[in-house]
Amino acid sequence: xxxxxxxxxxxxxxxxxxxxxxxxxxxxxxxxxxxxxxxxxxxxxxxxxxxxxxxxxxxxxxxxxxxxxxxxxxxxxxxxxxxxxxxxxxxxxxxxxxxxxxxxxxxxxxxxxxxxxxxxxxxxxxxxxxxxxxxxxxxxxxxxxxxxxxxxxxxxxxxxxxxxxxxxxxxxxxxxxxxxxxxxxxxxxxxxxxxxxxxxxxxxxxxxxxxxxxxxxxxxxxxxxxxxxxxxxxxxxxxxxxxxxxxxxxxxxxxxxxxx
Amino acid sequence: xxxxxxxxxxxxxxxxxxxxxxxxxxxxxxxxxxxxxxxxxxxxxxxxxxxxxxxxxxxxxxxxxxxxxxxxxxxxxxxxxxxxxxxxxxxxxxxxxxxxxxxxxxxxxxxxxxxxxxxxxxxxxxxxxxxxxxxxxxxxxxxxxxxxxxxxxxxxxxx
Numbered sequence: 165x166x167x168x169x170x171x172x173x174x175x176x177x178x179x180x181x182x183x184x185x186x187x188x189x190x191x192x193x194x195x196x197x198x199x200x201x202x203x204x205x206x207x208x209x210x211x212x213x214x215x216x217x218x219x220x221x222x223x224x225x226x227x228x229x230x231x232x233x234x235x236x237x238x239x240x241x242x243x244x245x246x247x248x249x250x251x252x253x254x255x256x257x258x259x260x261x262x263x264x265x266x267x268x269x270x271x272x273x274x275x276x277x278x279x280x281x282x283x284x285x286x287x288x289x290x291x292x293x294x295x296x297x298x299x300x301x302x303x304x305x306x307x308x309x310x311x312x313x314x315x316x317x318x319x320x321x322x323x324x325x326x327x328x329x330x331x332x333x334x335x336x337x338x339x340x341x342x343x344x345x346x347x348x349x350x351x352x353x354x355x356x357x358x359x360x361x362x363x364x365x366x367x368x369x370x371x372x373x374x375x376x377x378x379x380x381x382x383x384x385x386x387x388x389x390x391x392x393x394x395x396x397x398x399x400x401x402x403x404x405x406x407x408x409x410x411x412x413x414x415x416x417x418x419x420x421x422x423x424x
Numbered sequence: 425x426x427x428x429x430x431x432x433x434x435x436x437x438x439x440x441x442x443x444x445x446x447x448x449x450x451x452x453x454x455x456x457x458x459x460x461x462x463x464x465x466x467x468x469x470x471x472x473x474x475x476x477x478x479x480x481x482x483x484x485x486x487x488x489x490x491x492x493x494x495x496x497x498x499x500x501x502x503x504x505x506x507x508x509x510x511x512x513x514x515x516x517x518x519x520x521x522x523x524x525x526x527x528x529x530x531x532x533x534x535x536x537x538x539x540x541x542x543x544x545x546x547x548x549x550x551x552x553x554x555x556x557x558x559x560x561x562x563x564x565x566x567x568x569x570x571x572x573x574x575x576x577x578x579x580x581x582x583x
Binding site: 359360362363364366367371373374400401405408409415417 | 474483484486487488490491492494498502505506509510
């Protein structure tokens with residue numbers, strides 16, 4: 165049980181989240197079917213990944229798990245694994261940026277590319293930056309009073325959840341390069357960042373096991389930390405396999421090897 | 425031209441031989457860490473997830489070691505798959521390097537992790553030294569077996 169919790173999450177949060185998720189489910193196939201007239205058919209597995217990603221994100225934002233997460237730390241942690249690790253991995257394989265690029269008129273696409281070539285995006289999309297944003301954010305959430313504020317204000321609650329999803333997405337993207345990626349980095353650098361980042365996830369899980377956030381009971385805190393550690397391990401494994409597989413494909417003999 | 429080609433080919437062969445070694449070592453490290461997790465953490469439950477006596481540096485070192493081991497297990501197998509598709513895999517040498525990796529990891533875990541960083545102990549509420557001794561002897565045995573096998577693989581190839 166989380167004791168410091170004062171008010172329920174106001175209904176507008178779940179309503180807005182549900183609307184956005186439905187919008188993502190409608191807009192994606194609209195874009196792809198519309199662009200199929202001019203380009204190759206958008207592959208089926210990308211629809212599957214995108215829909216699965218939206219559903220996973222939805223499960224953690226709306227409905228029974230989201231309600232339980234307000235009073236139980238283990239439910240909260242399960243929701244965060246879904247929202248911050250699994251949903252980004254699935255959504256990324258829907259290649260939303262490539263789809264948007266395909267749908268935009270030439271001039272607008274050029275402008276978007278120019279924006280993505282900017283120094284700020286180059287800095288922000290560097291694996292080290294995205295790892296700091298993602299895992300640094302987690303340390304701030306669980307090791308400061310932010311965790312209590314989150315349960316007192318729906319606005320903070322909304323911001324934290326948007327951050328978890330986006331930071332997770334950017335991190336997964338910068339490691340796997342699954343979607344259209346402009347600033348690419350070497351396998352070696354990405355492997356090193358991935359190892360350190362996953363280590364910090366494990367470290368945080370152990371720290372939470374020893375000292376749960378304020379207001380969380382010991383047994384609930386221990387359960388949540390174990391979910392974070394071992395649940396994280398499963399998704400980490402998927403991430404590592406996908407990463408190594410991309411190396412395996414990129415270095416195939418007979419293929420012109422790219423430096424990165 | 426021919427000399428240049430030959431030089432490049434021997435350089436490639438050297439690179440693949442090194443890859444053969446590292447692929448095995450990484451996979452050895454990864455699988456030993458996996459065995460440790462399954463047998464001692466989950467099945468026997470001798471190791472504790474966290475024993476409250478661990479200093480902060482121990483938690484950090486352990487996290488880094490574990491995430492590296494996950495990566496090593498998967499990365500080692502993909503490196504091996506790469507050798508297979510290049511027809512450059514040497515089975516005997518690969519198994520030798522797995523033993524070297526596994527033995528080195530076991531020794532590292534037994535000496536640095538358990539004794540220097542004191543992340544956790546092998547078992548609790550028992551006389552510890554027989555456990556520590558057999559843990560490290562087992563690691564050393566794996567390491568030595570790996571080195572002997574690697575030597576024999578080398579001799580076989582040069583004959």
